[in-house]
Amino acid sequence: MKDSLEEVFDTVYNGKADYGVMPVENSAEGIIGVTYHLLVGQGERPEVKICGELYHPVVLNLATIAETSLDKIAFVHTKQEPWGQCRDWVSRNLPRNVQFIAEASTSKAAELVKEKGELTRAAIVSPLAVKLYGLHLLAKGIQDVRGNATRFLIIGRKLLRRRRAIHKVTFGMVLMDRVGAITDAFGILKAQRANVRAVKIFPVRAPSIATWKDWFFVDIDSAPDFTAVNIAMSKMREEKDLILVLRELGRYPKAASDGDAIPERSSPPSLPEVGVDGGLAIEDLVAAGEGNSIEFKATLRWNRRENKKDAELEFSVVKTIAGFMNARGGVLLIGIDDKGAPLGLDEDVKTLHKQSKDGFELHVRDLLHSRFGGAVSHLINVRFEKVQDKDVCLIKVNPSPIPAWVEREGRNEFFVRSGNQTRLLDSKDAAEYVRFRWG
Numbered sequence: 001m002k003d004s005l006e007e008v009f010d011t012v013y014n015g016k017a018d019y020g021v022m023p024v025e026n027s028a029e030g031i032i033g034v035t036y037h038l039l040v041g042q043g044e045r046p047e048v049k050i051c052g053e054l055y056h057p058v059v060l061n062l063a064t065i066a067e068t069s070l071d072k073i074a075f076v077h078t079k080q081e082p083w084g085q086c087r088d089w090v091s092r093n094l095p096r097n098v099q100f101i102a103e104a105s106t107s108k109a110a111e112l113v114k115e116k117g118e119l120t121r122a123a124i125v126s127p128l129a130v131k132l133y134g135l136h137l138l139a140k141g142i143q144d145v146r147g148n149a150t151r152f153l154i155i156g157r158k159l160l161r162r163r164r165a166i167h168k169v170t171f172g173m174v175l176m177d178r179v180g181a182i183t184d185a186f187g188i189l190k191a192q193r194a195n196v197r198a199v200k201i202f203p204v205r206a207p208s209i210a211t212w213k214d215w216f217f218v219d220i221d222s223a224p225d226f227t228a229v230n231i232a233m234s235k236m237r238e239e240k241d242l243i244l245v246l247r248e249l250g251r252y253p254k255a256a257s258d259g260d261a262i263p264e265r266s267s268p269p270s271l272p273e274v275g276v277d278g279g280l281a282i283e284d285l286v287a288a289g290e291g292n293s294i295e296f297k298a299t300l301r302w303n304r305r306e307n308k309k310d311a312e313l314e315f316s317v318v319k320t321i322a323g324f325m326n327a328r329g330g331v332l333l334i335g336i337d338d339k340g341a342p343l344g345l346d347e348d349v350k351t352l353h354k355q356s357k358d359g360f361e362l363h364v365r366d367l368l369h370s371r372f373g374g375a376v377s378h379l380i381n382v383r384f385e386k387v388q389d390k391d392v393c394l395i396k397v398n399p400s401p402i403p404a405w406v407e408r409e410g411r412n413e414f415f416v417r418s419g420n421q422t423r424l425l426d427s428k429d430a431a432e433y434v435r436f437r438w439g
Contacts, residue, residue: 004104004105004108005022005023005032005034005035005038006034006038008020008021008022009022009035009038009048009155012048012155012156012157013042013047013048015157018156018157018158019051019052019154019155019156020154020155020156021054021152021153021154021155022035022038022152022153022155023035023081023150023151023152023153024036024151024152024153025150025151025200026058026081026085026148026149026150026151027145027147027148027149027150028058028084028085028143028144028145028148029081029084029085031200031202032081033202033204035153036172036200036202036204036215036217036249037204039155039172039247039249040172040204040215040247040249041204044247046247046248046249047157048155048156048157049155049156049157049248049249049250049251050153050154050155050170050249050250050251050252051154051155051156051158051159051250051252052153052154052252052253052255053151053152053153053154053168053252053253053254053255054151054152054154054255055149055150055151055152055255055292056149056150056152057147057148057149057288057289057291057294058085058143058145058148058149058150058288059126059127059140059141059143059284059287059288060082060085060086060124060125060126060141060142060143061124061125061126061127061130061137061138061139061140061141061142062076062122062123062124062137062138062139062142063110063113063122063123063124063125063129063130063133063135063136063137063138064113064119064121064122064123064135064136064138065113065114065116065117065118065119065121065135065136066119066136067136067138068119068136068138070093070094070138070139071094071095072119072120073094073095073098073120073121073122074095074097074098074099074120074121075098075099075101075120075121075122076090076094076098076099076100076101076121076122076123076124077101077103077108077109077112077113077121077122077123077124078100078102078103078106078109078123078124078125079102079103079104079105079106079109080102082106082124082125083100083102083124085143085144085145085148086124086142086143086144087144088144089142089143089144090142093139093142106123106124106125106126106129107125107129107132107133109123109124109125109129110123110125110129110130110132110133110135111133113133113135114133114134114135122138123135124142127281127284140283140284140287141283141284141286141287141288143287145289146287146288146289146290146339146340147288147289147290147291147420148289149291151255153250154252155250159251159252166221166222166223166254167221167222167223167224167226167251167252167253167254168197168219168220168221168222168251168252168253168254169219169220169222169226169229169233169248169250169251170217170218170219170220170248170249170250170252171217171218171220171233171246171247171248171249172204172215172216172217172218172245172246172247172249173185173215173216173218173236173243173244173245173246173247174213174214174215174216174243174244174245175216175242175243175244176241176242176243176244178241178242181242182216184239184242185216185236185239185242185243188232188235188236188239189218189220189232191232191235192228192229192231192232192235193228194220194221194222194228194229194232195220195221196218196219196220197219197220197221198218198219199216199217199218199219200216200217201214201215201216201217202214202215202217203215213244213245217249220232221254222251226251229251233246233248282333282385282386282387282392282394283387285331285333285394286333286336286340286342286387287340289340290338290420291420292327292328292330292417292420293324293328293329293330293331293417294330294331294333295320295324295330295331295332295333295420295422296333296336296337296338296340297313297316297317297320297332297333297334297335297336298335298336298337298338298343299313299334299335299343299347299348300313300314300317300334300345300348300360300363300364300393301313301314301348301351302347302348302350302351304347309351314367315408317332317334317364317367318367318368318371318406319406319413319415319422319424320332320415320422321368321380321395321397322371322372322404322405322406322414322415322422323415323416323417323418323422323423324397324399324417325379325397325398325399325400325404326399326400326403326404326414326415326416326417326433326437327399327416327417328399328417329396329397329398329399330397330417331394331395331396331397332394332395332397333392333393333394333395334348334392334393334395335348335387335390335391335392335393336387336392342387342388342390342392343390344390344391344392345357345360345390345391345392345393346391348360357384357391360393361382361384361393364382364393364395365380365382368380371406371407371408372404372406379397379398379399379400380395380396380397380398381395381396381398382394382395383396401438402438403434403437403438414430414433414434416433
């Protein structure tokens, strides 16, 4: 395990590894500039490029060498970004004079706490680091923002071969210091109808620039043939009096969790079993919050405001599961409110003919079978977990090999997962999505 992003980059650059994974931005803390710095620092012809991206929910824990109390913690080791993502929790729960010690990585923080063996020291780390270094988990899910996620770039010398309907191109540019430079530069992209997804501005010094300059790092959506992007990049290189430096940093498949429902032609892999073979435990899922592949429902069918059964609530469960099937799969937790508080299943169970967890599972399966039929029922796994002594139903949904339509009032409806929401597509959009997703 590498101690710093520089080591990860150097390992790939020197050919000791085919690929590396480096964080580039966090939804709560913003840009992680060192990754861009390393990419543009290669010069005119970068050998290591971006060849993929992924989004990962942030689940941060406070870990110590052994059991102790929060008020005994005097030193906290972690990386700068995780510290910023937990600052509110730290101010509420740890002593006022606690000292933050910046480390190159959260794994290095875990290693140091393990080596020093002092109960006054703690590390803010991931669930995996707690297990790898044999630390004691003192507090779970201490990140301040639920649904917080980090975008990672996969870097390497070879492209990752994955079929996507949409790709991204990332480049960096430094503009001349003149009136209208920003408008003119982005006007070239607009003229080619290039969809600019994101722009980050960060000061980076590159070998060809004598002083520190503001770099514009731009992400553009592209079709897999890159025709519009190629034309736009060619025209931008011709503008010598407009663009001082232009670095293309990579062309790669766009991650489906980038705020949109992006289909794949082939069926994506199923989610790992929760709590098994590296999957997230139920506590980690709750701590991660709602997102592209996690949804909370307070109840299955009981309307808590009106104190009665509600068919619309049941349909909301159905359409969420359909959205997961038609995208990349996901996990639905019933008995958890939208703030992550466990409510349990008692209210729903009391409405059932068979008032037990078995009866609850039977009702869920009957409900889904009536909406989807038997063709996709094997994609759903229903189980029960305990969260703070409350029973919670966990429904793991695998991606469907065929389009999953939902029958409602004599018509078929098509849902997809988009960000942390489930979206109903109209007939035109549904037909296009099905064509890209399943061919």
